[in-house]
Amino acid sequence: MESYQAKALLKPPAGKELPFRVRDGMESFAGNEATPSVVTCEGRDHMHRISQWFALLETGVIILLVAFVTGFGLLQIILRNIFSTGLLWGDTFLRHAVLWICMLGAVRAVAEDRHIHIDLLLKVLPPSLARTLAFLARALPVLVCVVLFYASWEFVQNERLGQDLAFGFLPVWMLQLIFPFSFLVMTIRFAARLPGTSPSHREGAEP
Numbered sequence: 001m002e003s004y005q006a007k008a009l010l011k012p013p014a015g016k017e018l019p020f021r022v023r024d025g026m027e028s029f030a031g032n033e034a035t036p037s038v039v040t041c042e043g044r045d046h047m048h049r050i051s052q053w054f055a056l057l058e059t060g061v062i063i064l065l066v067a068f069v070t071g072f073g074l075l076q077i078i079l080r081n082i083f084s085t086g087l088l089w090g091d092t093f094l095r096h097a098v099l100w101i102c103m104l105g106a107v108r109a110v111a112e113d114r115h116i117h118i119d120l121l122l123k124v125l126p127p128s129l130a131r132t133l134a135f136l137a138r139a140l141p142v143l144v145c146v147v148l149f150y151a152s153w154e155f156v157q158n159e160r161l162g163q164d165l166a167f168g169f170l171p172v173w174m175l176q177l178i179f180p181f182s183f184l185v186m187t188i189r190f191a192a193r194l195p196g197t198s199p200s201h202r203e204g205a206e207p
Contacts (some may be wrong), residue, residue, distance in 0.1 A: 089167030103182040145187040152179035
């Protein structure tokens with residue numbers, strides 16, 4: 001009934017044609033299957049689903065690392081205090097695992113917009129000046145993350161030349177890849193928020 005009423009309301013005058021056609025209750029411009037707004041919404045939904053899956057992956061890895069580090073640290077304490085021994089590579093592993101947790105936690109904080117904000121001036125400045133300042137406040141982390149990504153990538157490349165081993169046959173540089181990876185993801189997420197910057201809005205979800 002609603003589809004029939006919509007078609008009746010959009011019926012063109014005699015001898016004229018509408019610049020769009022009605023099909024299955026949805027209007028579309030002549031020559032196109034869907035309006036640009038429909039295509040845009042579908043693209044956003046697709047990106048949102050990908051972002052949700054990536055968020056679940058990040059959270060799962062962080063939870064597993066925290067649980068494993070807690071158990072492994074407890075095991076090291078028991079071995080040292082009760083059996084007067086321990087795993088030689090245990091301390092090195094724990095240090096790198098804590099670094100992974102910190103970096104992935106920072107990536108997750110940026111995704112949920114829970115990193116540190118200093119927005120006192122944005123609340124007292126005029127709206128036009130506040131928008132400009134908000135844009136600069138969003139652009140600065142992008143620049144910082146780009147610089148840190150480049151520096152961390154160079155650092156990993158230098159470590160790769162050294163051929164140092166973390167433990168077993170695992171080289172140190174492979175564990176240090178978390179640095180450029182994290183800074184790259186944070187750069188993308190900060191940059192994705194630049195077009196929609198608002199001085200009174202804090203995103204609580206994925207960009």
